[in-house]
Amino acid sequence: MFDQLRRTVSGPVLGPGDDDFAAEVAAWNTATLHTPDIAVGLTSEEDAAGLVRVAAAAGTPVRVLATGHGSATPVTGGVLATTSRLSGVTIDAERRIAHINAGCRWADVIAAAAEHGLAPVAGASANVGCIGYTLGGGLGPLARTYGFSSDWARGFRIATASGDVVTASATENPDLFWALRGGKGGFGIVTSMDFELIELSTLYGGSVFFDAPQIAGALATWVDWTKTLPETATTSVVILRLPPMEFIPEPLRGKTVLSVRFAYVGDPAEGERLFQPIRDAGPTIIDAVAEMPAAQIAKIHNDPTDPGPGWDRGMMLTELDADFVSAFLGAAGPEQQVPFVAIEIRHLGGATHRDVPEGSAVGGRGGAYTLFMAGVPDPSLFTRVLPPAADALLAPLRPWISAETTINYAGGLTVPGSYEASWPSETFARLAEVRATYDPDTLFPYGPA
Structure with a gap:
């Protein structure tokens, strides 16, 4: 061979x-x-x-x-x-379509689209690969306004188990196209994707940081505030336990802080008005929310760009309330000793709740929020320390944990049932049928071992 x-x-x-x-x-x-x-x-x-x-x-x-x-x-x-050698992005500005080869990262697409006043509905990190992210749905900083990233995929080229490279789109192999928009893996080797872009050159967004004494009040304000936001606004909040290291901005170094992220598509003055309740929640260490170029959208989350060890667990949540805030702070607040560098909640709704007209395999459209935990990046903790610590943190939050989730939040599928819970049961069954059609001998294994 x-x-x-x-x-x-x-x-x-x-x-x-x-x-x-x-x-x-x-x-x-x-x-x-x-x-x-x-x-x-x-x-x-x-x-x-x-x-x-x-x-x-x-x-x-x-x-x-x-x-x-x-x-x-x-x-x-x-x-x-x-697929790293399958590089290159081409932009059809008139049709607002980016042709994205399989080795591309979102940074490549963002930069190319910005030259035409366009932008992709991308993920929070510009460093993530476009194809794998989109195959799993994808929830980025504009999700409430524009939906899952996979909603904007318009076609794929994929080498299937037959040895043929075929197009999957709304008009060619539509069953495979349905599966690739949210079904993740097990269908073949995707070599490229056509992705529709939006007209966006600027937005009102960024992040603010609250010190430990302000976290409880700011988090409670955030939960209430999310219930008032229009679909043109997307927000998330994260408790960060930051090490005292030089690569951390000096005001945040060695602190436990709460960051509120915000992205608003529309008049900056209206964005500033909408964000004011968060500014009124208490003094901030850093306030970096302002009108910004869409090409700098990755600065909202400021995710790491260098390779490193990682452990995470994610899920979806139902509607939050004051009891959730109390339970969450009791389990993950600044006074708790937990081995997680980031514990994040993203606000969903709006466009994330609406499927595309022709349908897609995305799971988790009913989720109201997401919850994501990133462990201390020490591999010696990944097997014996972080899983039970996550279980303990999640135990008091069970009343708000949704039965459904989305596959990009299922990590390594090591939690029993996480694979099946990533899609509604009828979607899960249909995905199995599509895999069996295009890969009857399971050349492309996918799912838990």
């Missing part, structure tokens, strides 16, 4: 003994070490199709790695196809 792949594929074909193997399979989440039997660096659609044909003939499973932000579970055998 090794020799056959090298004769078939233009990109590198590497084994564990090759010098470049470790770098080829490295994930952005450095806690996950992939050890496939073979790594194949794709350089074209033809490479993807050739790889699939060879792997199918050998009965060898294929998995795909882009940036590795979502790599929570190691790949321990088979073939790992890497």
Whole structure:
């Protein structure tokens, strides 16, 4: 198989003994070490199709790695196809369509679109790969206004288990298109995506930071405030336990703080008026909410850009109230000793609750909020310390935890039931049917082991 792949594929074909193997399979989440039997660096659609044909003939499973932000579970055998060489974004400004190759990150698309006064409905981090994020739905800083990111996908090119590269869109292979907008993995190797852009050059947004004594009041204000916001406003809140290190801004260094993030699409004066209740909630350490270029939207969340070890757990919440605030602060507030660097709540609703006209496989449209926990980035804690700490933190929050979630918040699918809960039961069943149609021999395994 090794020799056959090298004769078939233009990109590198590497084994564990090759010098470049470790770098080829490295994930952005450095806690996950992939050890496939073979790594194949794709350089074209033809490479993807050739790889699939060879792997199918050998009965060898294929998995795909882009940036590795979502790599929570190691790949321990088979073939790992890497897409980083499939780079490049082209913008059709008249049609407002970005053609995004599989190796692109949102930063590439944001920069290219901004030249035309356009923007993608992207994720909070510009460093995340576009394809894997979109296949899982995707909830970004404009979600209440524009919905899940996958709602803006207009077509995919994908190498399926037959060895053919096909188009999946509303008019070609619509069942596969439905599945790729939110169904995540197990359908083939996506080589590119057409993504509709929005007209947006500026917005009113950013983040403010409250010191520990103000957290309780600011959080209570935030929960009440979210119930008054129009769909043109999207917000999230996060408790950060920041280390006393130089890369942290000096006013925040070594502190436990609450950050409120905000993005408003419309008149900046109206955005300022809408945000005023948060400013009135108490003195802030930093106030960085103002009119900003849409091309700088990643500054709202300021997610890490360098690779590192990561552990997280996510879920959705129902409507919040004062009792939730008390329970949450009792479990995760500044006086609690918990091994989490970030505990975040995002406000949903608005466009996230409405499916696209032709339907999609996105799970979690009924969620009112999301909850996300990022553990201390010490891999020695990932197995024995962080899971029980998360269970303990979540126990008093059970009345508000939704039975449904969305797949991008399911982490490594290690929590029993998290895979099934990522979609409504009828969607879960239909996804299984689509996978069976396009991959009857499970060449592209997906789901918990």
